[in-house]
Amino acid sequence: MDFVNTTIERSTVQLSKADFESDQMVKWCAGCGAHAILAAVERVFPKIGYRKENFCMISGIGCSSRFPYYVNTYGIHGIHGRAAAISTGVKIANPKLSVWMATGDGDSLAIGGNHFIHVIRRNVDINILLFNNQIYGLTKGQYSPTTPMGKVTKTSPQGTIEHPFNVGELVMGAQGTFYARVPDNNIGLMTEAMFEAAKHDGTSIIEIMQNCIIFADKAHNDVIGKEHKDENMLNVKNGQPMTWGKNNEKGLILKDTLLEVVEIGKNGVTADDILVHDAYSQDPGVHLMLAKLAPPHFPMVFGVIRSAMFPTYDDMVEEQIKYAKETSKIKNVDDLLNSGDTWEIK
Amino acid sequence: MDFVNTTIERSTVQLSKADFESDQMVKWCAGCGAHAILAAVERVFPKIGYRKENFCMISGIGCSSRFPYYVNTYGIHGIHGRAAAISTGVKIANPKLSVWMATGDGDSLAIGGNHFIHVIRRNVDINILLFNNQIYGLTKGQYSPTTPMGKVTKTSPQGTIEHPFNVGELVMGAQGTFYARVPDNNIGLMTEAMFEAAKHDGTSIIEIMQNCIIFADKAHNDVIGKEHKDENMLNVKNGQPMTWGKNNEKGLILKDTLLEVVEIGKNGVTADDILVHDAYSQDPGVHLMLAKLAPPHFPMVFGVIRSAMFPTYDDMVEEQIKYAKETSKIKNVDDLLNSGDTWEIK
Amino acid sequence: MPDTKRHIIEKESVVVKFVGDSGDGMQLSGSVFSDSAAMAGNDLATFPDFPAEIRAPQGTVAGVSGFQVHMGSEKIYTTGDLVDVLVCMNPASLKSNIKWAKKGATILVDTDSFDNKAIEKAGYKLSPLSDNSLESYNLIKAPITAMTKESLKDSGIDNKTAERSKNMFALGILYFIFNRDTKLAFTYFEERFKKNPKIVEINKIVIQAGYNYAETVEALESVIQVGPAKMAKGRYRNITGNIATAWGLLAAAEKSGRPLFLGSYPITPATEILMELSKHKSLGAKVFQAEDEIAGICSAIGASYTGSLACTTTSGPGLSLKSEAIGLALITELPLVIVDVQRGGPSTGLPTKSEQSDLMQALFGRNGEGPIIIISASTPDDCFYKAYMAAKLSMEHMTPAILLTDGYLGFGSALFRIPKVKDLPAIKPPIAEANDPDYKPYKRNAETLVRQWAIPGTEGLRHRIGGLEKENITGVVSMDPQNHQLMVDLRAAKVEKIADFIPEQEIDGEKKGDLLVVSWGGTFGAVHSAVKLAQDQGKSISHAHFSYISPLPKNTEKVLKGFKKIVVCELNSGQFVNYLRMKFPMPNITQFNKVQGLPFMINELTDKFNQILEEK
Amino acid sequence: MPDTKRHIIEKESVVVKFVGDSGDGMQLSGSVFSDSAAMAGNDLATFPDFPAEIRAPQGTVAGVSGFQVHMGSEKIYTTGDLVDVLVCMNPASLKSNIKWAKKGATILVDTDSFDNKAIEKAGYKLSPLSDNSLESYNLIKAPITAMTKESLKDSGIDNKTAERSKNMFALGILYFIFNRDTKLAFTYFEERFKKNPKIVEINKIVIQAGYNYAETVEALESVIQVGPAKMAKGRYRNITGNIATAWGLLAAAEKSGRPLFLGSYPITPATEILMELSKHKSLGAKVFQAEDEIAGICSAIGASYTGSLACTTTSGPGLSLKSEAIGLALITELPLVIVDVQRGGPSTGLPTKSEQSDLMQALFGRNGEGPIIIISASTPDDCFYKAYMAAKLSMEHMTPAILLTDGYLGFGSALFRIPKVKDLPAIKPPIAEANDPDYKPYKRNAETLVRQWAIPGTEGLRHRIGGLEKENITGVVSMDPQNHQLMVDLRAAKVEKIADFIPEQEIDGEKKGDLLVVSWGGTFGAVHSAVKLAQDQGKSISHAHFSYISPLPKNTEKVLKGFKKIVVCELNSGQFVNYLRMKFPMPNITQFNKVQGLPFMINELTDKFNQILEEK
Numbered sequence A, B: 001m002d003f004v005n006t007t008i009e010r011s012t013v014q015l016s017k018a019d020f021e022s023d024q025m026v027k028w029c030a031g032c033g034a035h036a037i038l039a040a041v042e043r044v045f046p047k048i049g050y051r052k053e054n055f056c057m058i059s060g061i062g063c064s065s066r067f068p069y070y071v072n073t074y075g076i077h078g079i080h081g082r083a084a085a086i087s088t089g090v091k092i093a094n095p096k097l098s099v100w101m102a103t104g105d106g107d108s109l110a111i112g113g114n115h116f117i118h119v120i121r122r123n124v125d126i127n128i129l130l131f132n133n134q135i136y137g138l139t140k141g142q143y144s145p146t147t148p149m150g151k152v153t154k155t156s157p158q159g160t161i162e163h164p165f166n167v168g169e170l171v172m173g174a175q176g177t178f179y180a181r182v183p184d185n186n187i188g189l190m191t192e193a194m195f196e197a198a199k200h201d202g203t204s205i206i207e208i209m210q211n212c213i214i215f216a217d218k219a220h221n222d223v224i225g226k227e228h229k230d231e232n233m234l235n236v237k238n239g240q241p242m243t244w245g246k247n248n249e250k251g252l253i254l255k256d257t258l259l260e261v262v263e264i265g266k267n268g269v270t271a272d273d274i275l276v277h278d279a280y281s282q283d284p285g286v287h288l289m290l291a292k293l294a295p296p297h298f299p300m301v302f303g304v305i306r307s308a309m310f311p312t313y314d315d316m317v318e319e320q321i322k323y324a325k326e327t328s329k330i331k332n333v334d335d336l337l338n339s340g341d342t343w344e345i346k
Numbered sequence C, D: 001m002p003d004t005k006r007h008i009i010e011k012e013s014v015v016v017k018f019v020g021d022s023g024d025g026m027q028l029s030g031s032v033f034s035d036s037a038a039m040a041g042n043d044l045a046t047f048p049d050f051p052a053e054i055r056a057p058q059g060t061v062a063g064v065s066g067f068q069v070h071m072g073s074e075k076i077y078t079t080g081d082l083v084d085v086l087v088c089m090n091p092a093s094l095k096s097n098i099k100w101a102k103k104g105a106t107i108l109v110d111t112d113s114f115d116n117k118a119i120e121k122a123g124y125k126l127s128p129l130s131d132n133s134l135e136s137y138n139l140i141k142a143p144i145t146a147m148t149k150e151s152l153k154d155s156g157i158d159n160k161t162a163e164r165s166k167n168m169f170a171l172g173i174l175y176f177i178f179n180r181d182t183k184l185a186f187t188y189f190e191e192r193f194k195k196n197p198k199i200v201e202i203n204k205i206v207i208q209a210g211y212n213y214a215e216t217v218e219a220l221e222s223v224i225q226v227g228p229a230k231m232a233k234g235r236y237r238n239i240t241g242n243i244a245t246a247w248g249l250l251a252a253a254e255k256s257g258r259p260l261f262l263g264s265y266p267i268t269p270a271t272e273i274l275m276e277l278s279k280h281k282s283l284g285a286k287v288f289q290a291e292d293e294i295a296g297i298c299s300a301i302g303a304s305y306t307g308s309l310a311c312t313t314t315s316g317p318g319l320s321l322k323s324e325a326i327g328l329a330l331i332t333e334l335p336l337v338i339v340d341v342q343r344g345g346p347s348t349g350l351p352t353k354s355e356q357s358d359l360m361q362a363l364f365g366r367n368g369e370g371p372i373i374i375i376s377a378s379t380p381d382d383c384f385y386k387a388y389m390a391a392k393l394s395m396e397h398m399t400p401a402i403l404l405t406d407g408y409l410g411f412g413s414a415l416f417r418i419p420k421v422k423d424l425p426a427i428k429p430p431i432a433e434a435n436d437p438d439y440k441p442y443k444r445n446a447e448t449l450v451r452q453w454a455i456p457g458t459e460g461l462r463h464r465i466g467g468l469e470k471e472n473i474t475g476v477v478s479m480d481p482q483n484h485q486l487m488v489d490l491r492a493a494k495v496e497k498i499a500d501f502i503p504e505q506e507i508d509g510e511k512k513g514d515l516l517v518v519s520w521g522g523t524f525g526a527v528h529s530a531v532k533l534a535q536d537q538g539k540s541i542s543h544a545h546f547s548y549i550s551p552l553p554k555n556t557e558k559v560l561k562g563f564k565k566i567v568v569c570e571l572n573s574g575q576f577v578n579y580l581r582m583k584f585p586m587p588n589i590t591q592f593n594k595v596q597g598l599p600f601m602i603n604e605l606t607d608k609f610n611q612i613l614e615e616k
């Protein structure tokens, strides 16, 4: 991976997985999708190339938010919903840290929704791993803002009556610059997206379709399950045509203003007709359309859906400070105390 | 206006502006755009046709949030940022009320951002008047989440470094069903949008480009000012082609995936080529594109941009209760207390 | 009743604890067992003991889950300090629970689970079953897993499923030990799994197999008999504090004619109240699972404005988040019930443990002068009555009420004598009449200082309220200095006057004496038992357990003045004691505190009482 | 110096108040006037008096804006109870301020503004200038608007602009009244408007015209002379409490070598601190205007973790919202300065008025047992030192500190003797060393119980902290009962030990006597003045003004024990008094309270003192 952020100091030695393993017992349920996410992170961090002391892992509260205890970095297990705000402070205060955030659909989209949309809007350079298991795991099974409508949970005995958020749409509605969606059962897709997020300057959201085996088992199975994935998963890659299916025979095209599914070889459709993914496009229009797609009529889109360049908040903070230091006559507190109207009494 | 909501009781007498005027002194600055919004509301409420006791006006804190004191309805001047949550409680508890909310860009997009996106997601049937003056007025001039980047304010002496929200995009990213944008200097557009909002079942957002004469004077002037409006304002109407200009000579078309400005009569463009506005479309794609448009290359779009049908949260609450009452054996608390395992001690 | 030749030991009360892996079904065994005890006429109290994680790694100490039952032929006040019978399904559960076993306690272990790997995972070097470390206990080693499988070999279910029934085998053994009819257990399954006869059948087979096994092993030289308790006549059920709280609110809604609205966000240990109320839409309860605690309370304020009995339920961190909005409810003088099921703090703290450390926050956790009603519940069943009273007082006196329970009460259960709604005290909120020409938002009842509740939709009462200071009577915004003083004083006086509507403080014991033990909330059972012990020993000691905290009962000072010494016992560092010192600055008030996420043990308390009584 | 034949009255101190419509420029007149007073050597204190609305309707009482200056040739402790000279630019301002004028006060009015419409708008039936209602005052009626226009008729500016200078005409009259050289005012404009000579010129013309007018009218029989005060040598400036707070934090950052981070959300009356710090990026201050108060404090916690001097500033409702996160900061044992500029509560309350009613919230407003540092500031200039000390103690003792100021201190100004940063006490945070093999997150200094600050990026110190209870020393998550007790006790003991690092409580007056007057925070000036009056009258009275509240100074009990009676004076319903009662339950502590959004008046206090001293 090519080194991205010149602010963050590189490691002089080659790091390995072991460098990031913590000595704490991992206490997630056996079969929880979180284990795979941890494995992906432990695989990605040594390869990013930063000094190991420059990683900082922040979380809120939830099963997912126990994450910092399980990776050996600097880190804070915060309070419920506030991980984005804590991360913002960490990154602004020390832009030389590579800041990662582990959070859940409750933590970031219920109680933490406001910090989530604001960190995105400001484009603070942090990488957010959003464990979307469509349930509140730690509190044992209440519906969350991503639970599909109609689902029976501990607090919706007759089925929920809430229209869920689509994380990708919310990210883009909040002026997001980076959004990827990955399944917890594909470590390759996960690590790829994490690398891309690390490279991206600005807030990166990686929505991980994570399985909660206890309270919302198989919630994502219709899409990412072995028996469904060929049919229902479209893995996009920048610069590549958007095709999927067992033999990559299906593709997306744009007809009028809407995306449409076609089959290559049928009705005269050729591979050249298929829409090519442009993750780096500034315009969120098509990215939003991609994020919205879902079975039965469409595949669900995975991979890096959006990765647009935009100045980061933390860089601009540094620039304003630099400019102020260069131009202001006030160089220290004594200067400040004595600035403006003062007089001597003798 | 045709009567919409059959839950809310109609007035048997014809109401007038006077029925909604409160006896409190209006304390906004002379020249503040809020005065015109009040005038529009006092014009709209009597025409909606509901009993005057069925209106309820909720607000948070800010100049805009003083609104409830100035209309004679039931109402709460709440706490900062929480108007949407209070309104949600009012509407769920009593769906027979017509619930309106007056709020500011700080109140609903800074501290209240989370309640704002959640009320929208749930589609609770309330009408939100969002006074967007791009500044915190009541606290005397700090930048807000809608202040354009680079603007010098009391807390951004070197200009802000924050990418602002676009209200329409945020609404749609949050699964919004109704979004209108209106200028504070056109009472006709304001009242029209308010009528449509009243008719819409679900959360209606009316973003009002409001002038704060003291702390952000003329913030919207480049678009809605007399000298600019012909050039820069596109007022959309459902079923009508999207044209504007002094002589309605400009129009929008869709080219590939992007909107484009054309001139009717030039390059063979005829009135028939112009895109017709479909506010009722379920798909938010084009609505989002319209919300994003802005000068210099595009006009800014006003009017009802989106008004899609979707079940409301409050209706579904009533349905579940009705179903439960019909099917449950537990009809009162005595039934409940004696349900399940109980035994007698004699 | 088993026909046994074994020696029967009569006991007044016994504590049984089931412990095993999170997946071992200990909560179910415990529930079936306590249900049978209740059916057999015992009084009882139960407490589940969850790990903080959902399913921490199998076989580790972190993953142990437990369920404790205290049953007796006398009135049961606590869930029991130490355990008489411990059922251990694996080494880790033995490791983490042996410290709770009384010397000589009966310990039943599934020997099949004690393989080397499991022993090591639990943190043992050697098997505790073979190193004589359990010599002082009555150890029953049973190959429970194997025998469970064996008993089901003809049932047609697979081995794995069969293995999962081992908790029922253990339960069967216990039915023998307690000389209890297994039919009581069968009834449990028959009633609950009507639609699934296979489940009923399997459980019956395994329970009976366990019972039969016990009947034939030698280890069991005696069986224990706990006779029925003398209890007031009536219909009974078992109830947890959280369910009782939910039901108390439903009862208050029905009685007052005000629809119930709950705006809440899940948080341990309060979530059950939200989950329970979600089930009762047939009673018209509107339950809004909000995006956070702030939206929970604010939606409730909106609902309260419309005339609902509005509630919000939470635990400590959530109460913190609600602080600002409580201020809005109190300045708008709207009713609102806030339930705080306290847990270990500060911050996230010990989320699954119990504590009484939110009292100061409840009293003072908001900006400005903001007195409101604070009530606490003493036992799981008392949660019903105190939730009811919180709702009644809040609505009748138009001010928010905080009900303090705790994780110990919320999760714990007790027997509940089912009341009739018609016998509950009337609730008469001060609803303003339509078109009342004299209606003013802050006009007050001269005696109670309570303003009226004018419900949106009502003709002729349109008005606005809000968080800015309001002029008394008219309710218009006012920054006038004298009016502010008046309103601050009125709000305080209104709450103080509620003392006229609550019971006087009772004293358990003599009204004068050497030592008054003061407690409040969920420590009732332990303190009561400890004081009773001391009283039985002839000590000059009395007990005042406070349920009403703000305002305090009118006779509080008189109660305190009757004693040479006062000790306030709390599961915090001393909050109620400091509140009493503020109100009654008397030098003879001492304190006894424990902040360990655990309830008081009776002997800790008696030791302390003796120490104070001996001091000169 | 004016060459005047009029009678000169020497005064030790004078209170002047400028009042007019929000648009009338009263804040500017007041600032110029106080600046000149300072230049002339007076000690002084000022206070602006804004309406709650930005610009309430012109001409109404709601729209009146004021600026009060108390200046003297003696030390000035308050901004003054009643006014000697009142400058009224319109009828509404006279209406709302006449109650603050001393009998016999000089009242200057712009007669041009007293037309019928304006008189009616102000709520007068008849013109107060012609109904003899002002007989007991020294009324100066001047056609200020007309003469302002007249004076500018040759300046080339339009009538409307000219009219807006009328405040400067009034100011000119005051310079004459106070026998002050108008050059002092000219300097003010010359320095500030270097780039706009036209503004300087116009203001000079009008001020001089006002001065000249005064010199020629008969109403002015005497002029007032306030001589220079005796003040300690040094360089001085005028400073408001909010600016002083901001600068104190900057000084602490520089001194400690820890970069300053502020995460804050605007709220009256604290916003100025945020605005001020936004200006000082040249000093490296990172200022994050957050989306709400919670993000403000949480970003600060993140910044603190990285090794910054992290701060958050707010007022009461914002402090409520920060409650939960304060718990996180205290359990993670991170430094954090929380500034609460108190205002009138509860809820939104009286947002532009001052009060001391957040003390209990600061002490107890969070779940669980969570003691932290609480410090208060006494005067606008003291805000500098107390902000500095809050930062110092918080960093050195690794626990959050709340600094309590209030709207009265924050907006008010006083003269500030400029210190040198090198003379400020050293700040030495306990930063952990790279690759320290013994580093453990919760290892503590044996004496202070303080853990180390291990800064991300440092080699060899990687660790995680968080809101769950942690095992002492190692910092791993722990639900162990004994450890929890230990940690609760350690966190409390750590804060208690800070008493070794703060000054002992001073007594102003004798150490023993009949009455000790206790106060804290922004009431210092009024209470000090009132006590001094009583002392001068020979009463046995002393004053203890508390700046350090948690922990209290070590000698507090001793201080209190020296007096027969104690009265605690506060602008709330009695919060510090109750805190003292908790700590020292003594029956002789009484209280004196006022909750009106206004400061104490000296005579209210002396009356109370006399009453207490006379009681048997």
Ligand SMILES: Cc1ncc(C[n+]2csc(CCOP(=O)(O)OP(=O)(O)O)c2C)c(N)n1
Binding pocket: A061, A062, A063, A064, A065, A079, A080, A103, A104, A105, A106, A107, A108, A131, A133, A135, A136, A137, A138, A139, A144, C265, C266, C267, C268, C293, C317, C318, C321, C348
């Ligand atoms: C202030 C506060 N409110 C509520 C809670 C209780 N709580 C802990 S985690 C959680 C939701 C977790 O859901 P999610 O973020 O999706 O995490 P998951 O467990 O599913 O990974 C809740 C409601 C809390 N700890 N703090």
Ligand SMILES: Cc1ncc(C[n+]2csc(CCOP(=O)(O)OP(=O)(O)O)c2C)c(N)n1
Binding pocket: B061, B062, B063, B064, B065, B079, B080, B103, B104, B105, B106, B107, B108, B131, B133, B135, B136, B137, B138, B139, B144, D265, D266, D267, D268, D293, D317, D318, D321, D348
């Ligand atoms: C909890 C809380 N935080 C902060 C404030 C201070 N405050 C009042 S209004 C406001 C912002 C107002 O901005 P906006 O909503 O845009 O309203 P406007 O005055 O511009 O109409 C702020 C920060 C408050 N009253 N309460």
Ligand code: SF4
Binding pocket: A027, A028, A029, A031, A032, A033, A034, A063, A064, A133, A137, A138, A211, A212, A213, A214, A215, C054, C055
């Ligand atoms: S409860 Fe669900 S999300 Fe939590 S650890 Fe278990 S499987 Fe994972």
Ligand code: SF4
Binding pocket: B027, B028, B029, B031, B032, B033, B034, B063, B064, B133, B137, B138, B211, B212, B213, B214, B215, D054, D055
């Ligand atoms: S400050 Fe701005 S928004 Fe507020 S009332 Fe004045 S003009 Fe309107």
Ligand SMILES: [Mg+2]
Binding pocket: A062, A104, A105, A106, A131, A132, A133, A134, A135, A136, A137, A144
């Ligand atoms: Mg989740």
Ligand SMILES: [Mg+2]
Binding pocket: B062, B104, B105, B106, B131, B132, B133, B134, B135, B136, B137, B144
């Ligand atoms: Mg605004």
